Amino acid sequence: MAMEDDFYAPLSNVTSEAQDSALISNLWKLILSEPLSIGATVLLALLLIIFATRLLSERPSKKYNDRDARTVWMMPYWVPIIGHAFQFIYDPVKLMREGRDRSAHGIFAVNLGTTTHNIVSDPALVKSVMQQKESAVQFQPIAWATVQRFFGVPKRSKAKYSLIWDEFNSSLGYLMKEPHLSNLLRSTIRNLEENIPKMISFTDSDIDLQPWERWAAASWISDSETEINLMILMRDMLGTASVPALFGRALLDKYPNILHDIYDMDAGMMYLLMGLPPWTPWPPVIKAHRARQRAWEGLDALQVALDAMVDGKYVDPTWGDLDDVSEFIRKRHTLYKENGFGITERGDISLLWAVVVNANLVVYWQLLHILANPGLVERLRAEVAPYAQVSKPASIGNFSEAPKLTISHEGLSTKCPLLKATYFEAMRLSSQPWSIRQIARDVVISGDKRATDSASFALHKGEYITVPHDLHMKDPKYFKDPEKFIPERFLVEKEDGTVSAEIGTVRPYGGGPSMCKGRIFAERECLSLVAGILVFWDIEPANKKAGWVIPKQKKTSAVSLPVHETRVRIKRRKFDWES
């Protein structure tokens, strides 16, 4: 058979469909011709099925219905029905990279237990997917399944959520629109300005440690030096600034473990999505369920307090006056209350999760890479100096306050291209978000029309589209030395000679209508924390001999976890007026 496929390189041992069939029928004749024991016959038959599946499961890309579009190449697999599911569970990244590297157009299909997933990595095809209408390429059923299984919103609430789905989603615009965005940023940055100078307390008394130091296993070295776990420290420093800005201070005061409940729930994401019940005899499943339950308790209690406040009823005084709860959370509360959602149906846990799981890890990766790259700390300190400033504290007699930190998130984001480039590069390296869509009617997606080898692909109703954005973000065809931290790759010189950091085709925030709504907020808070820490603190690896080690990554929903902690030594910097 002439190969119609112009882009997929066939395996050298696979010649054509006709030869494959001949080989299988010869094997079958061999089984039938010899008298064999039952065991040997079963074994041979199994082998035959496996080989036949391997040879016949591959679906070459062909012209589709004489139109310009082609069908998608299906990677071959060995086991019928199960398809690529074993490889997918065992090492999804390897499977995806193999498919990407063998398909010249950045699209291929895999079979996961009878469902076909079209995996797309080519940026133009991804754009085409994201531009499809919800009626053709659906996100809503997947979003609801996640809300229900992962976040634990009751099944019975589906009708209520469907009724206000659009209004509810458009409330997410509060994260992007003024004046709400600036208000949220103002209080987050104020919290950072307050917390960064007291990040380390240099005390050997456990009771006097800050909560983030306790979580991060701080150990006292001297009055000017502390050893601590960098990942947890960064995670909590950002969470303790952003969560009070959104949900009000009282939530963290009353539920001080809620950040870690969300982290623990996130660690068990796969189990919760699989629907494993809380009595599953497997500790990580139980842990994820308990953590989720505790997070719900805190958020439910906040909803009860907000209900009481708007109804003019008695509010438990430990909540304070709740006037620092953001307009965004109040707007969601109004939507819940006015549409008859019971307390236990109100899914703000999804928002708390979105606020903390990704951004809080990005800052760890960003800072770690900066520290591990010789000379980068000094270059960044020079760049951010006008926008993250430490000033001399007031003193009365022998007593001085801590030095004062002032941060301009606007200046950091618009005037510090190298800092911003380190943020993009940290996300390119550590973010592995996957967008999944369900195909509701046949569609055609198209590649870049300007490219000489551009092609369009027909995708069919009932199949899925999966976009593992990291496939492109680590593709050597687009990023030279894709595993290396090279922030300069994002720097672009404009015609007027100024330099800016451009994100280009990197998509750490997903895409389409469900693209991250917190992305501007996230960028500003992350740049502020990293710049603030760089100007205030000196950080070295705890094990000086081993130096900086960049841990391998463990995949989560978007930004990866490190497989091990990074133990560091932190000292306060000497400022001009002290020398």
Ligand code: HEM
């Ligand atoms: C660097 C940090 C962050 C990264 C990498 C990130 C990444 C993502 C990704 C991959 C999605 C799913 C997009 C899709 O379905 O295609 C998402 C959704 C979302 N994120 Fe983020 N996120 C970050 C920070 C934040 C923050 C700080 C907030 C809130 C303040 C936030 C709020 C949201 C919301 C509300 C959605 C759901 C959007 C929708 O369904 O319409 N994110 N984010």
